Amino acid sequence: MALIVVPTAAQAENETIKGTLEKIDGDTREPVAGVTITVELDGDIIGTASSDDSGDWEIPVPGAGTYLVRLEVDTLPDGVALTDPERSELPSVSVRNNQNKTARFNLGPGLESGVGTWTRVSSLFVIGLKFGAIIALSSVGLSLIFGVTGLVNFAHGDLVTLGAVLAFLFNASPIGPGWHVLIAAIPAILLVAAFGGLQEIGMWRPLRRRGTGLVSLIVVSIGLSFVIRYVVLVAFSGLPRPYNDYAIQNDIQLIGITTVPKNLVIIAFTVVVLGLVGLFLIKTKLGTAMRAVADNADLAESSGIDVSRVILVTWIGGAGLAGLGGVMFGISEQVQWDMGAKLLLLIFAAVILGGLGTAFGAMLGGFVVGVAVEMSTLVIPVEFKQAIALGILVVMLLVRPQGLLGSRERIG
Amino acid sequence: MDWSKILIDAGRAAIGVPAAAYAISAMGLNLQFGYTGLLNFGHVGSMLVGAYGLAITVDRGGPFWLGIIVGIIFALILGLLLGIPTLRLRADYLAIVTIAAGEILRLTVRSSWAAPVTKGIFGIQRFADDFFDVNPIPAGLYGIGRFRFDERTVWVMLLGWGLVAVISLFMWKLIRSPWGRAIRAIREDEDAALSLGKNVFGYKLQSLMVGGAIGALAGMFLAIDQQNVTPDAYIPLITFYAFTIVILGGPGTLLGPITGSMIFWFLFELLDGVMTTLIVDMELPVLSAFDATDVGPIRFALFGLGLMWLMVFRPQGIFGSREEMLIDAQ
Numbered sequence: 001m002a003l004i005v006v007p008t009a010a011q012a013e014n015e016t017i018k019g020t021l022e023k024i025d026g027d028t029r030e031p032v033a034g035v036t037i038t039v040e041l042d043g044d045i046i047g048t049a050s051s052d053d054s055g056d057w058e059i060p061v062p063g064a065g066t067y068l069v070r071l072e073v074d075t076l077p078d079g080v081a082l083t084d085p086e087r088s089e090l091p092s093v094s095v096r097n098n099q100n101k102t103a104r105f106n107l108g109p110g111l112e113s114g115v116g117t118w119t120r121v122s123s124l125f126v127i128g129l130k131f132g133a134i135i136a137l138s139s140v141g142l143s144l145i146f147g148v149t150g151l152v153n154f155a156h157g158d159l160v161t162l163g164a165v166l167a168f169l170f171n172a173s174p175i176g177p178g179w180h181v182l183i184a185a186i187p188a189i190l191l192v193a194a195f196g197g198l199q200e201i202g203m204w205r206p207l208r209r210r211g212t213g214l215v216s217l218i219v220v221s222i223g224l225s226f227v228i229r230y231v232v233l234v235a236f237s238g239l240p241r242p243y244n245d246y247a248i249q250n251d252i253q254l255i256g257i258t259t260v261p262k263n264l265v266i267i268a269f270t271v272v273v274l275g276l277v278g279l280f281l282i283k284t285k286l287g288t289a290m291r292a293v294a295d296n297a298d299l300a301e302s303s304g305i306d307v308s309r310v311i312l313v314t315w316i317g318g319a320g321l322a323g324l325g326g327v328m329f330g331i332s333e334q335v336q337w338d339m340g341a342k343l344l345l346l347i348f349a350a351v352i353l354g355g356l357g358t359a360f361g362a363m364l365g366g367f368v369v370g371v372a373v374e375m376s377t378l379v380i381p382v383e384f385k386q387a388i389a390l391g392i393l394v395v396m397l398l399v400r401p402q403g404l405l406g407s408r409e410r411i412g
Numbered sequence: 413m414d415w416s417k418i419l420i421d422a423g424r425a426a427i428g429v430p431a432a433a434y435a436i437s438a439m440g441l442n443l444q445f446g447y448t449g450l451l452n453f454g455h456v457g458s459m460l461v462g463a464y465g466l467a468i469t470v471d472r473g474g475p476f477w478l479g480i481i482v483g484i485i486f487a488l489i490l491g492l493l494l495g496i497p498t499l500r501l502r503a504d505y506l507a508i509v510t511i512a513a514g515e516i517l518r519l520t521v522r523s524s525w526a527a528p529v530t531k532g533i534f535g536i537q538r539f540a541d542d543f544f545d546v547n548p549i550p551a552g553l554y555g556i557g558r559f560r561f562d563e564r565t566v567w568v569m570l571l572g573w574g575l576v577a578v579i580s581l582f583m584w585k586l587i588r589s590p591w592g593r594a595i596r597a598i599r600e601d602e603d604a605a606l607s608l609g610k611n612v613f614g615y616k617l618q619s620l621m622v623g624g625a626i627g628a629l630a631g632m633f634l635a636i637d638q639q640n641v642t643p644d645a646y647i648p649l650i651t652f653y654a655f656t657i658v659i660l661g662g663p664g665t666l667l668g669p670i671t672g673s674m675i676f677w678f679l680f681e682l683l684d685g686v687m688t689t690l691i692v693d694m695e696l697p698v699l700s701a702f703d704a705t706d707v708g709p710i711r712f713a714l715f716g717l718g719l720m721w722l723m724v725f726r727p728q729g730i731f732g733s734r735e736e737m738l739i740d741a742q
Contacts, residue, residue, distance in 0.1 A: 226719070
């Protein structure tokens with residue numbers, strides 16, 4: 001009963017986080033208005049506020065606890081910048097009962113002439129591409145597994161979490177060896193890939209053999225997603241934590257775009273990996289067989305393709321890619337027990353946009369969804385950026401249910 | 413270790429308020445999933461719009477009865493909006509869109525944009541005073557020993573199980589009507605129903621909407637009991653409680669959701685009691701890696717395992733016979 005009986009917040013709006021934004025330049029102080037502040041708890045947005053004409057802002061929070069407070073740098077007016085660019089997020093602002101906690105951001109004159117429209121648009125575009133890269137990596141497996149088996153795996157998001165958490169085990173966990181995150185990623189990805197293969201051999205293959213139908217298999221995958229998610233919660237705890245490496249980086253300027261270097265590395269690396277996956281699918285015998293099974297399993301079987309083996313390879317590869325996506329996601333943000341479950345909606349949007357069952361569609365869809373979600377914050381409140389994904393889903397299903405690159409007969 | 417205490421608490425849970433609420437919710441889902449074969453993974457969204465429809469109406473000064481009508485209308489509209497783009501496609505598309513829509517609804521009501529109406533993450537409280545003001549049951553405790561409920565709980569339980577009875581009667585009539593035969597035919601063989609000139613899309617849409625309205629009643633009932641709606645109570649897990657209950661009791665059976673809900677809450681409470689005893693009270697050395705905060709997550713992991721096991725080995729419910737079970741089109 002614990003879940004639906006949410007504490008009634010003691011009927012109180014007693015706890016708040018507040019502050020005053022002032023630009024301090026030598027001896028002069030002037031209030032900064034119209035800057036957006038966001039408060040989050042465990043990755044969920046609790047509230048946002050804009051500073052008023054005297055620079056004041058206040059956000060009520062549901063109770064005592066430790067919150068993340070973020071100043072949305074994009075909303076700073078021209079000529080104002082954080083004196084320490086790394087302090088746009090205060091990760092642990094703890095609020096006691098009935099406390100009006102003050103959170104402080106130090107503002108000064110910007111080194112550059114401020115954040116113009118171009119800078120904002122271009123940096124959001126890069127963030128969108130990076131997010132898209134993570135979605136694309138995670139989507140390819142879901143789409144290919146659907147292609148070869150017909151199963152929409154609702155536990156796929158939890159493979160993403162597993163990749164991130166296992167890399168954390170080898171990287172930052174006190175019981176782990178403390179490897180660099182790029183080294184730690186290797187065993188993490190291999191373990192997730194092996195888990196994918198074991199799932200296929202131990203569960204999905206026997207279930208298909210005994211003729212369990214599609215609907216039952218989907219419900220089984222939902223059950224599995226709860227098992228993985230809550231085992232991770234017990235093992236990892238509910239606290240979001242960063243890797244030891246690349247957690248904080250300074251912005252760099254590159255051809256007029258301001259962003260953190262890790263975003264560019266994630267995008268570049270993903271493009272290479274997805275390119276290799278594409279080459280594998282087109283050039284190798286196994287890749288061709290995979291596409292053949294996705295197209296028509298019976299026909300593939302009768303032309304001598306070992307369908308069981310192809311499905312097993314798809315599971316191993318797809319799970320490994322999801323694990324890689326998870327490590328990237330963890331480097332990009334933080335590691336959290338339900339990060340993959342939160343990504344699942346975006347993965348679905350990407351896969352349906354590109355065409356369920358196609359690998360290239362999932363890649364394309366991933367980037368489009370990532371960019372669309374991030375860029376949407378230019379015009380709609382940041383809390384609704386996930387809703388863009390649902391919008392894409394519904395519009396595609398109405399207009400072109402087979403997706404951009406899918407074939408018509410798959411949707412029947 | 414006090415086994416009798418754990419058993420009595422589990423027994424209380426089996427006839428308590430949540431059991432009644434989830435029996436109602438599962439009856440709505442049973443119409444969609446059990447009788448029509450629709451894979452609705454966003455059932456929690458219907459519960460949300462029902463509860464918020466009631467809470468917002470009363471909060472804005474409207475009468476209680478109007479709030480209930482508003483909640484039901486919200487759920488009917490939601491079913492319509494979700495069904496139109498998805499019901500002509502395969503089952504998994506409905507599942508994807510509904511699970512997404514349920515989450516988007518939760519994010520919407522908790523957003524600061526909607527906060528002037530929904531009160532954001534704080535939610536709306538004390539909107540069911542009208543219902544508790546007319547409680548005819550004299551103050552006191554009813555029952556034997558530990559197995560006791562106060563007058564407020566008894567009043568809510570009467571409403572809940574009363575609703576269960578009324579909706580069961582409605583379902584009984586509905587399923588035996590020509591409409592009910594049509595939706596069962598669609599579940600068994602969509603193409604056959606289509607070739608007999610049935611408007612399959614229309615029937616599916618109606619089933620989704622009516623099931624959603626029943627889900628809304630469950631959401632309202634839970635909200636009335638707690639006098640509180642907050643967005644984060646409506647997480648996807650709630651949908652899968654209802655799924656598990658439907659499968660436990662046997663999909664496509666009249667009384668399945670009721671027995672399913674009672675068994676589900678009995679087991680859930682029993683598990684909680686046993687694990688708390690083993691981990692916290694007895695401090696068993698084998699379980700020393702766990703502490704009290706792990707009881708909840710372990711229970712949910714076991715819940716997932718239970719759902720998988722049921723779906724694979726007893727998809728017809730724990731009492732049903734395998735031959736009657738045909739929820740798997742395609």
